[in-house]
Amino acid sequence: MQTPRPRYSAAALLRARFSRHFWKPLWNPAKPQDHYDVVIVGAGGHGLSTAYHLARDHGIKRIAIVEKNILGYGNVARNTTIVRSNYLLPENHYFYEDSLRRYEGLSRELNYNVMYSPRGVVDLANSDDEMVALARRGNAMRLAGIDAQLLDRPGLVRFAPELNPYLPRRYPIMGGLVQRRAGTVRHDAVAWGYARAAAALGVDIIERCEVLGLTTQAGVASGVETSLGHIRADRIVFAVAGHTGAIGTMLGIPLPVETHLLQAMVSEPIKPLVGSVLIYMYGHAEVYITQSDRGGLVMGGALDGMPSYTREPAWHRLEEIVQSAVALLPQIAGVKILRHWAGTNDQTMDGSPLIDRLKYDNVFLNGGWCYGGFKAIPASGAACATLVATGTAPDLIRNFRLSRFASGHMIDEKGAGPYPVRQ
Amino acid sequence: MSLFTCPFCGSRNLEEFSFHKTLPNVAGGAFEEIYLRRDAPSHSDEHWQHRYGCRAWLRVQRNPSSGEVFAVELLTGTKP
The missing domain is CATH 3.30.9.10 (D-Amino Acid Oxidase, subunit A, domain 2)
Known part of the structure; x- marks a missing residue:
């Protein structure tokens, strides 16, 4: 259970000057429960943002984020903090523009200064x-x-x-x-701000809990096997950024990813x-x-x-x-x-992201971010949450489906062809 | 991982070689060949060229998590 947290403001900062009890941890470490509505794998920018939007926009109560390492240790800590939407192709620029607009208001929305x-x-x-x-x-x-x-x-x-x-x-x-x-946004603040906001909405953030496999029952996923035991879940989201290929290997699903x-x-x-x-x-x-x-x-x-x-x-x-x-x-x-x-x-294979179902009806992939992950975090979380909650991808990410490679609808911003190293 | 062993030139600096693509190792036809990969953290099967050397095309098997090189062989199999 999460303890109530103070709202940050100039007045609160003044109060904090005279109080020993103002500053609280941004989130409390959680122990995994037996069952969740949604389990998100990966406590990076996309996982945290997806959890926040699932809880805030779609009222989903029982959400857990499981993270192999510590929160915000992967690419959200390793990027160069640039946010932009200067893309040529409409599939990309509408999406990244949505993200940039969300970044413009993110400090106010999360009540946490992300230094846009x-x-x-x-x-x-x-x-x-x-x-x-x-x-x-x-x-x-x-x-x-x-x-x-x-x-x-x-x-x-x-x-x-x-x-x-x-x-x-x-x-x-x-x-x-x-x-x-x-411009730029303070990268760690994005992870911490989303974590604080998600935790305040009741999301369980479980660090140092590695996902070892997916369990299935009658053709649908029933949960994840983790280093802290089995967690049952109605829906599972993989948002593991640079380790999407490893997830594909773990699940035995070939992916258009290097x-x-x-x-x-x-x-x-x-x-x-x-x-x-x-x-x-x-x-x-x-x-x-x-x-x-x-x-x-x-x-x-x-x-x-x-x-x-x-x-x-x-x-x-x-x-x-x-x-x-x-x-x-x-x-x-x-x-x-x-x-x-x-x-x-x-x-x-085309340098553009993947947000889609992954093999099972209740398993979702949010990945393939190539260079563009950090700048996409707010839009990716909002759109992915809509896909997970309603089962229908919003227009903004409809083009990011996995089947685009088979149907010939690649979003190849660079025109580099199916060579990931050149994207 | 800073050295590759070229079948013609011996142990040479990595900078002389350029990576081209990974091999899919996925059963199927042209679509799988071009677009799908088993991107395993423990094993990667790749095409390289000794571009700034003898320009031979190579098949390299590596561990992308440790950088260890398992095998470097000519794409044609044997030396001409």
Whole structure:
């Protein structure tokens, strides 16, 4: 049973100054009960958000989230905190725009500061052809009611003064496409905020409880076998992000998924320099740079390039990413890298997510997030909860079904073909 | 995991090799071959190329959870 929690506000903060008993744990660890209406596997962003929406929007009472490790230990802790909806294809941009709009109001909704910072995300172009491609993407976004603005070089200088587009480079910077409402969100706060809100609605959060298998009865799933015993469940949701492939293996279901590593790194703190999110894709490599509130430059690039579950980033990719970063911003050449890390990506065959039933009528998969998991959390939870509660997928995620590969309705944003490593 | 053993060139740095795709290991036809995978954490069966070396196409079996390489062989089976 969850203890009542204080509502956060300026007045509450003042009261807390004079009270020893104001601050409570955001959620209390729960012991698994015998039976739940819904069991969600994975206490990451998508699992927590799905649980929150199941409890709040659909009034489902008995919900458990079981987590192999600790809450928010996977990709919600490993991403580069960028939120955006600057996608070309309508299947993607309507969905991610829904997510971005939810992020804009998330601090108020959860009563927990997720530090949404609309600092702008700009994709840079190296050639006139790429400017044409960015213009096409921007026009597609604007037709869908999403903000987008094409910047030429003078516009780029005004938007990002730290960047000199006139500098001679092997891959020159011709301009960019900016989405100003896009930006960053404090990633851990999203996990903790959803956990606090879900726990307040009565969701059981069970950490250090590994799911070992699915039990079935008469052709439907009846529960999950876990390291803390069997838990019966009417409906089961797998929201395990980078371990979707492992779930497929556990259940014996081949999936359109390969598991790859994506790494990121952060530099030592420096004075405010990068005011937005800069994305520089050129030739075969890429880098994106943002600066955290603490001053560290947060950087990432392409996939490590081979299937892996190790979470150990490859050194040659690190080198490539920092070289690209210095090509973009030569003034950071002397800055040292403090930490680098990797997360496992469940890369799908078309680079777009999977939210659908999985083999059984009462088992659901929320995964295949590739690079796009963090920015999708609020919309994914709301839409997945609707699918689980009503049995019908809302329009927003109807295109994310598993059968799209057989029916030829791939959502291949990059046009890369069925090669997960290139998505 | 930093070294692969190419059947022609011997032990070489991983950066010389490029990964192409995983093999499905799923029974079925062209659809399964192209789109479905058994993405097991303990075993992965892959096509690679020694791209920045002898350019041979290779079949590599690895453990993606530990990085251990079980076998590297030529796609054609034997050396010409």
